[in-house]
Amino acid sequence: MTQNNSGYQCSLRHRGPFDSRFFILLTILVFGSSAPGCFILRPFAGADVDLDQLHAARDAKMLLVRRDGAERLLRRLDVGDTIVNADISFYFSEALLNKAASQLDSTTGWLDSLTSYNIKSIRVVLFNGSAIATIAMAAYNHQYDVDVGLLMDCILAFKIEEGKFFATLEPFNVVPTVTATGMISSFEGIIQDIVTMRLSTLSDNLPPIQFPVDFNNQFPVQGSMVRVRSGINLDITTPPQTLKYSLALKEVLIFKGKLFVAMNVKKAGVIR
Amino acid sequence: MNMFWCFLVSLSAGSLLIGCGSSADIPSRNESLTAISLITPQIDSLDSDIMNRTRLLPGGHDLITLTRSTAVNTLLERITNRSLKDIHFDFLATRPLWKEEKSVLGIDFMNYVDIDTGMLDIDLKKFVFTDFSGNNIDAAIEVEGTGTIKASGKYTGVPATVSPQIHFYLNEQIKFAVTADSDFIRLIPVPKIVLLKTRVTVSLLGWNVPYYKEISLQIAELIKPVSIPSAVRSEIVFPIPAAQYGDRRLEFVRRYLRFTRSTVRVHNGALEYRSNIDFEKE
Numbered sequence: 001m002t003q004n005n006s007g008y009q010c011s012l013r014h015r016g017p018f019d020s021r022f023f024i025l026l027t028i029l030v031f032g033s034s035a036p037g038c039f040i041l042r043p044f045a046g047a048d049v050d051l052d053q054l055h056a057a058r059d060a061k062m063l064l065v066r067r068d069g070a071e072r073l074l075r076r077l078d079v080g081d082t083i084v085n086a087d088i089s090f091y092f093s094e095a096l097l098n099k100a101a102s103q104l105d106s107t108t109g110w111l112d113s114l115t116s117y118n119i120k121s122i123r124v125v126l127f128n129g130s131a132i133a134t135i136a137m138a139a140y141n142h143q144y145d146v147d148v149g150l151l152m153d154c155i156l157a158f159k160i161e162e163g164k165f166f167a168t169l170e171p172f173n174v175v176p177t178v179t180a181t182g183m184i185s186s187f188e189g190i191i192q193d194i195v196t197m198r199l200s201t202l203s204d205n206l207p208p209i210q211f212p213v214d215f216n217n218q219f220p221v222q223g224s225m226v227r228v229r230s231g232i233n234l235d236i237t238t239p240p241q242t243l244k245y246s247l248a249l250k251e252v253l254i255f256k257g258k259l260f261v262a263m264n265v266k267k268a269g270v271i272r
Numbered sequence: 273m274n275m276f277w278c279f280l281v282s283l284s285a286g287s288l289l290i291g292c293g294s295s296a297d298i299p300s301r302n303e304s305l306t307a308i309s310l311i312t313p314q315i316d317s318l319d320s321d322i323m324n325r326t327r328l329l330p331g332g333h334d335l336i337t338l339t340r341s342t343a344v345n346t347l348l349e350r351i352t353n354r355s356l357k358d359i360h361f362d363f364l365a366t367r368p369l370w371k372e373e374k375s376v377l378g379i380d381f382m383n384y385v386d387i388d389t390g391m392l393d394i395d396l397k398k399f400v401f402t403d404f405s406g407n408n409i410d411a412a413i414e415v416e417g418t419g420t421i422k423a424s425g426k427y428t429g430v431p432a433t434v435s436p437q438i439h440f441y442l443n444e445q446i447k448f449a450v451t452a453d454s455d456f457i458r459l460i461p462v463p464k465i466v467l468l469k470t471r472v473t474v475s476l477l478g479w480n481v482p483y484y485k486e487i488s489l490q491i492a493e494l495i496k497p498v499s500i501p502s503a504v505r506s507e508i509v510f511p512i513p514a515a516q517y518g519d520r521r522l523e524f525v526r527r528y529l530r531f532t533r534s535t536v537r538v539h540n541g542a543l544e545y546r547s548n549i550d551f552e553k554e
Contacts, residue, residue, distance in 0.1 A: 056304035063311040070318035077325045087343030096334035099551055100510075103527065109513020119513070128322045207522050212508040212529055212549070214501075222496035231485040232387065232470065233364035238494065245347055256319065258331055265343055268350040 054175060061173050062132065062153060069129030073253060086250050086262035090213065094257045097124045097156075097167075101133060101209050109207075114143045122209075124156065131156035131254050133169055135206075151175045156209070158252045158259070163216040165261070166208040215263065218244040218271075242271045333533065333546040337502055340542045341404050348399050357393030361440070363421050365389070369472065370481050376428075383427050385436075385474050385481050390421025394440060404538040407450050409459065415442040415468075427477040436474040442466060446491050450543065452536035455506055455529070456499040457545055463492040502545050527551040 077083070101122040108118045120136040135152045153173035159166060223240035248266035252259070299307070330336045352358075364387075371384035394417025403410040417440050424433040447462040465488050472483040506529050511522045534547040 053298060053301040053304070056301045056308070057298050060299070060304040060307040060311070063308055063315060067311050067315050067318065070315060070322065074318055074321055077322065083326075083329075084338065087340055087346065089338040091330055091336040091338075093331070093334045096549055099334070099549070103510045103525070103551060104512055107512045108515050109521070110517040113517050116517075117513070128319050207511040207513055210508060210510055217501055219498070219500050221498055224494055224496050226489055226493050228487055228489075231366075231487065232369065232472075233366045235362040235364065236489070236494065237360045237362070238358060239360065243347065255322070255326055255329065258329070260329070265346050268347045 058153070058173050058175050065132065065155065065172060066127045066130050069127065069254070071129070073129035073255075076253065083251075083253060083260065083262065087264045088247060088262075090259075090261040090263070092211065092259040092261070094124065094126045094259075097126065097131070097209070097211075097259060098122075100211055104207065104209070111139065115139060115141050119206075124209075126254055126257055126259060128256050129254055131158075131167070131259065133167075133209075135169070154206075158261075159208075160215060160249050163214065163246070164210060165213040165215065166210040168208045169206045213261075215247040215249075216244075217246070218242050239272055244269050244271055330544070330546075334548045335502070335546070337545045338539075338542045339545075341401050341409075344543070345400050348401070352396045352399050358396040359394050359415060359417075361390075361392040361394070361419075363387055363390035363392070368425070369423065370474070370483055374428075381426075381429050383425070383479060385423055385425035385434075385476055385483075387472075388422045388424055388433075390419070390438070392417060392419035392421070392438065392440075394419070402445070404541050404543065407537060408462070409448045409450060409538065409543075411446050411448060413442065413444055413446055413466075415440065421472075423474060423476075425474075425476050427479040430477055432477050434474060434476050436472050439471045439473075441469045442489075444491070446495075450536050450538060452534040452545060452547070453499065454531045454534055455502045455547065457502060457536050457543060458497055458499050460497045461492045461495045463490060465489070466491050466494075502547065508551075526554050528554070 083089075101124050104119050105121050106119070108116055110116050117137055117139045120138065122133050122135050124131060124133045133154045133156050135154060136149075137152065138147055138149045140147050151173075152171050152175070154169040154171045156167040157170055159168060219242070221241050221243055224238045226236045228234045228236065245268040246266045247263040250262040250264050252261050254260070330338070366387040368384040369387050371382055373380065373382050375381075394415060396413070397416050398412060398414035401409050401411050419438055420435045421438050422433065423436050424431065426432070444464075444466040446464055446466065448459040449462055451458045451460065468487040468489055470483075470485045470487055472481070474481040474483065507526060508529065509524045509526050512525055514520045514523045528551070530550045530552050531547045532550070534545070536543065536545045538544070
């Protein structure tokens with residue numbers, strides 16, 4: 001993986017005698033089916049790929065995502081109640097999100113028994129109204145000994161399930177800036193459609209980025225004992241108890257450099 | 273052979289495209305640059321509007337939580353409203369609770385009442401945070417309960433046992449100091465003597481004993497410091513891709529969270545907790 005002026009440049013490394021042919025197979029394996037709104041930059045068109053064209057297209061799509069997100073956020077700020085109108089508000093910094101995301105750096109997974117992928121890095125940027133993670137990764141077909149490097153831009157979608165707060169990665173830009181020759185060109189259209197069709201498979205294989213937030217919580221309240229020996233002899237005790245509560249998500253908003261999560265108290269009780 | 277297989281796979285996959293979204297052709301460089309020049313000022317304008325509306329939002333730490341006093345009181349209200357008894361009183365022998373020496377026709381005698389034993393459980397009637405200011409939280413606490421105890425005594429030399437009624441009442445303003453302790457917010461009761469008003473109504477063989485006492489209690493002994501977690505775990509299990517191919521798509525690694533620069537303050541009617549967080553391997 002190398003980096004040029006406008007971003008990362010991905011590469012296809014040929015190792016075996018049938019590399020270019022098997023790249024078709026690898027491509028099928030690497031990319032999943034149609035993800036709504038997904039934008040596949042057509043990089044498999046042979047040796048004449050224009051990198052400037054590719055990166056300009058990527059930048060334009062990125063800006064489109066940002067603009068749409070900012071418009072949604074502004075509408076929310078204009079019409080909703082004040083954002084701090086919640087029982088508990090959390091602000092997570094972009095730096096913290098990156099610390100969580102970086103737990104996936106240098107991890108390797110499998111798309112099938114013959115194709116592994118390696119997440120080289122994930123970097124998250126929070127814009128007003130959108131969170132975009134850029135994943136630098138590589139896929140490797142072990143049967144045919146072929147590497148594909150690619151850069152994937154994903155929208156972070158934040159969810160709470162079973163008391164866990166995490167972000168799923170929804171790819172919207174995939175930029176495998178490869179150069180291929182020969183029969184690759186003749187399969188261009190089919191490959192492009194297959195890439196589109198199967199992109200969600202890749203999305204499914206990516207683990208979510210989990211945040212260390214617990215929305216089902218409890219804490220102990222110590223018991224006490226006071227001895228009264230004046231006037232009346234009595235012992236006053238308060239039993240130890242555990243206060244338990246759960247929070248319900250009100251909303252998640254993304255601001256430049258910070259993620260805002262508003263929660264309300266859903267349940268509260270005491271156990272002894 | 274391989275070429276044929278490859279072609280077959282491609283065609284098969286291609287046949288699945290019916291009903292699926294089609295991919296987008298890459299726009300020309302000029303088309304993209306035109307879009308960029310159109311969208312960039314739109315984003316700048318939107319960002320400016322948003323920044324104007326949100327410039328007071330806190331920042332500067334990895335994690336900031338704001339807990340409103342109303343939220344804490346919601347929790348406390350649910351606790352005080354429950355049916356469980358909050359405070360337990362164990363009466364030990366008190367001899368005497370009350371006595372008076374009398375002399376009738378030259379005969380000296382003593383009227384007295386002893387408390388023999390008794391137990392009483394009473395509810396916390398009210399516990400609310402009334403004010404968040406500085407690094408303190410003011411709270412109002414109210415306790416009230418009535419029960420009976422076992423007592424005995426003598427009146428004009430005649431012994432008797434009775435079950436007098438006892439009534440407790442406490443209504444005080446107390447204060448908590450707020451500090452940050454790693455991933456916890458600590459509420460520490462500020463020492464203060466509070467008065468537990470106690471009234472015992474004894475009627476022994478027609479002798480009515482009006483007993484009233486204000487028992488001094490140290491609130492810091494009655495209420496212990498409370499550590500409230502910041503809602504952020506001290507450890508987390510991260511899902512990562514399974515390194516070996518198999519049925520499991522994910523595997524899990526444990527990371528410990530190290531909290532630094534933790535602070536807490538009371539600000540604008542809310543408890544504001546701040547901390548930086550780092551993930552550490554097992």
